[in-house]
Amino acid sequence: MTAPAPIARVMVDSPLPQLDRLFDYAVPASLVDQVTPGIRVTVPLRSAGRIAEGFVVDIVTEIAYTGTLSELESVVSTVPVLAPEVWALARQVADRAAGTASDVVRFAVPKRQVRVEKAWLAARYAQQDAVPDAGPHAPTIPAPPTEPLGYPAGRIMASLTGQERLAVDAVPRVVELPSGEWVGHWATMMAAGAVAALAAGGSAILAVPDYRDQDQLLAALAAVLPPELIVRLDARQSNPDRYRAVLACRAEVPLAIVGNRSVVYAPAANLGLIALWDDGDPLHTEPLAPYVHTRDAALVRQRQQGSALWFLGHARSTEVERLVEIGFLGVLAPERTYSPKVVPTAAQAPQDRFAALARIPSTAWREARTALDSGPVLVQVARPGYAPRLACDSCGESARCGHCDGPLGTRAAGAVPSCTWCGKPAADWTCGNCAGTTFRLVGQGSVRTADDLGRAFPGIRIIIADGERQVQHVDDRPALIIATRGAEPIAAGGYHAVLLLDGERMLARESLRVGEDCLRWWSNAAALARPGASVVLVGVGGNLASAMATWRPEAYAAAELVDRRRLRFPPAIRVATLTGTAESVEKAVASVTGLAGADVLGPVGVDGGSVRAIVRFDYAIGAAVAAALRSEVIRAATTRRARVPGAPVRTSLPTLKVRCDDTEPFLE
DNA sequence: AGCACGCCGACT
DNA sequence: GTCGGCGTGCTC
Numbered sequence: 001m002t003a004p005a006p007i008a009r010v011m012v013d014s015p016l017p018q019l020d021r022l023f024d025y026a027v028p029a030s031l032v033d034q035v036t037p038g039i040r041v042t043v044p045l046r047s048a049g050r051i052a053e054g055f056v057v058d059i060v061t062e063i064a065y066t067g068t069l070s071e072l073e074s075v076v077s078t079v080p081v082l083a084p085e086v087w088a089l090a091r092q093v094a095d096r097a098a099g100t101a102s103d104v105v106r107f108a109v110p111k112r113q114v115r116v117e118k119a120w121l122a123a124r125y126a127q128q129d130a131v132p133d134a135g136p137h138a139p140t141i142p143a144p145p146t147e148p149l150g151y152p153a154g155r156i157m158a159s160l161t162g163q164e165r166l167a168v169d170a171v172p173r174v175v176e177l178p179s180g181e182w183v184g185h186w187a188t189m190m191a192a193g194a195v196a197a198l199a200a201g202g203s204a205i206l207a208v209p210d211y212r213d214q215d216q217l218l219a220a221l222a223a224v225l226p227p228e229l230i231v232r233l234d235a236r237q238s239n240p241d242r243y244r245a246v247l248a249c250r251a252e253v254p255l256a257i258v259g260n261r262s263v264v265y266a267p268a269a270n271l272g273l274i275a276l277w278d279d280g281d282p283l284h285t286e287p288l289a290p291y292v293h294t295r296d297a298a299l300v301r302q303r304q305q306g307s308a309l310w311f312l313g314h315a316r317s318t319e320v321e322r323l324v325e326i327g328f329l330g331v332l333a334p335e336r337t338y339s340p341k342v343v344p345t346a347a348q349a350p351q352d353r354f355a356a357l358a359r360i361p362s363t364a365w366r367e368a369r370t371a372l373d374s375g376p377v378l379v380q381v382a383r384p385g386y387a388p389r390l391a392c393d394s395c396g397e398s399a400r401c402g403h404c405d406g407p408l409g410t411r412a413a414g415a416v417p418s419c420t421w422c423g424k425p426a427a428d429w430t431c432g433n434c435a436g437t438t439f440r441l442v443g444q445g446s447v448r449t450a451d452d453l454g455r456a457f458p459g460i461r462i463i464i465a466d467g468e469r470q471v472q473h474v475d476d477r478p479a480l481i482i483a484t485r486g487a488e489p490i491a492a493g494g495y496h497a498v499l500l501l502d503g504e505r506m507l508a509r510e511s512l513r514v515g516e517d518c519l520r521w522w523s524n525a526a527a528l529a530r531p532g533a534s535v536v537l538v539g540v541g542g543n544l545a546s547a548m549a550t551w552r553p554e555a556y557a558a559a560e561l562v563d564r565r566r567l568r569f570p571p572a573i574r575v576a577t578l579t580g581t582a583e584s585v586e587k588a589v590a591s592v593t594g595l596a597g598a599d600v601l602g603p604v605g606v607d608g609g610s611v612r613a614i615v616r617f618d619y620a621i622g623a624a625v626a627a628a629l630r631s632e633v634i635r636a637a638t639t640r641r642a643r644v645p646g647a648p649v650r651t652s653l654p655t656l657k658v659r660c661d662d663t664e665p666f667l668e
Numbered sequence: 669a670g671c672a673c674g675c676c677g678a679c680t
Numbered sequence: 681g682t683c684g685g686c687g688t689g690c691t692c
Contacts, residue, residue: 012691014669016691023692024692026692046690639689
């Protein structure tokens, strides 16, 4: 009796939706001992001639397919780069988003690096040959965290052993690490979660939105874990480094894996914790198809692998609030209330002449004046540069770029204005409306605010921190730090006062999420203040100001969610935007209109002759809607468009695009 | 994507 | 009769 011939189930590495399923191939005898799940192979596709790359995702002996099987063409390498749990994750994430698994696998598996693979294989065989347990470098698994960190004793460890899903209210403080570096308290909390996971025998995936956050987290981790247990995996690394990191994740020992959004796809087989910092930050939204938010990928993965799941933040996103309200997430709050002293201030005319000079209200000016006697003061502004906008002096029209029609701004006092879109300087500008040649400045950027404050506070050190001038840390000496939102440095010991200046301007942005975003920007800045320091919120009232003043961001999120439910806006429901030819969008709409719990807005015409429709659907029918839309995408990709006489024979543009859970579906 | 299969007009 | 046009559909 011969053993049944093995059959490899292969995911073809192609972006085509019609190839997004498994293909079965006979494993030739010459390759049998090399073929394992996760390896890269090449396979013939559609009779001889065409060779495609793919990943073996499974090896079976029986399949439903009754046709004649082709054979695997070759093994690209024996390194199992697509871990089984990552494949399962990619499949389900793609299904949920009506996308293709190979699009998701792109985030999980970097481009192949032969040198890195060879080094990894060599190290693995060396390890296998070595005497077991003899490694002098065998890392010691850390003991569970003992520091209470402001949370009830034992809760961190309990959440890991109980595989709890939690919204964690971060402590709005900065803390000093043993190294002398100051970081947000949240970073030490995430590090504690990682230590707890490792102590319980599982790896931790820690996802942060940007590199500044990542630096804080890495510093906090370095204080509690040996470096060999920390893996950095982010998009800023070179491809070889990323590839090395992905392979390193597959170690026997549990690891702390740190990175930005795509780290959620890291191949951690034994997963103890997935923790996300600041899930409301738009950087957690993947800008590539199928546009899956890190939060959603984490939710899928948590269910598949059964780890603990933490969403940490100062402000609570409406998405997390919804999950709390339906009982899917518990809440872990600090043992006592840590609230920054927030002082909402109307944008009243300043009485003080110095304050008038800087256009800041008297209250804010007084707070800054007092605080500057003893330490650094943070001033948060909305925009970088000098004047974010220019207007024609005679007719008042906004000044536009002569090349691309983008808005003009200035970067420094007296500087030649330049386009904020294309960057081209506009040396001899004439108004397109009235042919005027002089303009006036509109609004204040970080540089102009710094100039004004410099005059109001003569002799005070001024530091500007924005996208161009990155400043991560400042010391505890008196200084005015003018920072654009999200670029605030961390001050040793915390700021002695925080002024949030451009609230009105930030709120003027047209967005469904504008309130949430502002609350996030302001509370993240407020969390950099030292205990007892004043946080002055200028020119903002209403429930946003009271949410800040009472430090109850979840109350704001809850109220916001009530509105979204009433209006049937996300995240109360899910949405999918369908873009494409009138015919394909109509068909896709028809495929979901029969489902109870789905309704459609549009279609309406958009630029370029396409149309767009928005499907709103309840979470309960998400799988059905995504499946229906996905099959419409395949249909649109495989059936040829009806020929228009006289028009070009065909275009290679896809006739239907589906995007699920767009954050701003109703704008554009 | 590519490439084979298939069903209608000009050719030896 | 059949050679080849490209529209249609499939890929283990």
